[in-house]
Amino acid sequence: MVEKGILQYYKLANNYGRVAARTHYILKYSCALTIASKMKLNTLRRVFNKYGKNLNIKNEHGKVITNYLTADYRRPKNFTMTPVLDYTSLEAYIDQYDKRVQRGRRDLKGPCVLCCSNKKIEIHHIRKLSKIKRKDFLSSMMARMNRKQIPVCQKCHIKIHQGVYDGKRIQ
Numbered sequence: 001m002v003e004k005g006i007l008q009y010y011k012l013a014n015n016y017g018r019v020a021a022r023t024h025y026i027l028k029y030s031c032a033l034t035i036a037s038k039m040k041l042n043t044l045r046r047v048f049n050k051y052g053k054n055l056n057i058k059n060e061h062g063k064v065i066t067n068y069l070t071a072d073y074r075r076p077k078n079f080t081m082t083p084v085l086d087y088t089s090l091e092a093y094i095d096q097y098d099k100r101v102q103r104g105r106r107d108l109k110g111p112c113v114l115c116c117s118n119k120k121i122e123i124h125h126i127r128k129l130s131k132i133k134r135k136d137f138l139s140s141m142m143a144r145m146n147r148k149q150i151p152v153c154q155k156c157h158i159k160i161h162q163g164v165y166d167g168k169r170i171q
Helices: 002-009 016-038 044-051 087-108 137-146 154-162
Strands: 064-066 121-125 149-153
Touching: 002 016, 016 044, 121 154, 149 154
Parallel strands: none
Antiparallel strands: 121 149
């Protein structure tokens, strides 16, 4: 998929064949090095001996599930140009994205989801960070960003933490 995107970008180049060959080589050998690292094979020779020149991945029955596709180095004859966005539609797109981002923030500032009160709104974390077991830094950061939070009023928040709350289920 990455290779197709790069080759799509360079399809108008005069040296398309050379660019396609080099891109294919770099990405294929990068994939082989990743497999060598993951499977603890250490060298590219062992990877290509085990998986073949097209890096064929087979299932238990010996049927090829996936492989690294061979590239076509010929320059495409038909060019399709994607339409260029004018300034107004680009601005509308950016505004739409901004509204989506703001909506996420606004949801946390809304009324209490339990009693619909607008007074003294606090954020309740459904899954505490201390209960999420993550080993590496990236996983812990993603857990922090994606944990579930809901706005509740101070009275409901106290009830939740005391274990007294007996209303609708918090999701």
